[in-house]
Amino acid sequence: MLGSRIGAAFGDLHRRNGVEVRTGIAVSQVTVREGHATGVQLADGAHVPGDLVLFGIGAVPNIELARDAGLATDRGVLVDAALQTSHPDIVAVGDIAEAEHPAFERRVRVEHWANAQNQPAIAARTLLGKEAVYDRQPYFFTDQFDLGMEYRGLASDPENVVVRGDLAGEYLAFWLDDGDRVEAAMNVNIWDAGDDLTALVASSTPVDRSRLADPEIPLAEVGAQR
Known part of the structure; x- marks a missing residue:
């Protein structure tokens, strides 16, 4: 959903806070001694010790x-x-x-x-038989260490992203479609941009990528230049 560039920024956040991050490596087995986990054996031969093993494998809806x-x-x-x-x-x-x-x-x-x-x-x-449409944008948030973020919308291409700000600190991220329309937007440690981001995602108007990335230009003025 976030793509490799933003995903790497979150990985760096965890590394800066003492977390060892390994990606693209399969887990061969959980190692156990006397009925308690002692870590995980990786496919590359390495062993990562630990007192607790947690698997995050997603959820399946109960339908x-x-x-x-x-x-x-x-x-x-x-x-x-x-x-x-x-x-x-x-x-x-x-x-x-x-x-x-x-x-x-x-x-x-x-x-x-x-x-x-x-x-x-x-x-x-x-x-009740009344006219109704659920049109709220998909939304989620997370707080990790000193980072707080909010994501709204739904990106079709996680790699088509424009960033405004510093990926190691405060920034906004925008995911665009092939027509340079904002499909999703995220604020990271910036808390006064929510309404503007919601409006951008709701709009079908193309934006100018360079203006979108420029923090000196108000978000309401990032429309594509004619």
Whole structure:
């Protein structure tokens, strides 16, 4: 989602804080002594000692009930932009909802509590027969060491990124599509740009990449030059 350039910046953040980061290396096995983990054996022959081993392998949505009930499913429970499932009397929200979104050409399933918080109001309108569309931009945040960030939108190409600021400190990152429109944006240790970033992601207007990267130019004025 963040791409190699921004991913490397997060890796460097952890290294600066004493974390040893190794990528592209398979784990052969967890080593154990007397029923307790002692580390991991890597495919390159190295052994990394440790008292605790944690595997971050992602999550699988629990959609068995929906599937057994005959609802359409894929990576989640399929819903339209009003959060209605394939059954007219059933809606789905939260992590399991794989929803049509007016801003994207594909369905979106977001694993973040913001969806569970914001989608029910739309689902309730749908159940009441009122017009409703869930059009909030996908969003998540994280705090790591002295870094705080917020990401909004959904990038189709994580490598097509423009950065404004210092990757080792405070910066904004923008992911563009082939037409230089902002598909996603992230603020890192900058807390007064949220509204401008939301507006840029919501806009379908192309931007000028050099102006987007220039901190002296207000974000509201980064439109492509004619």
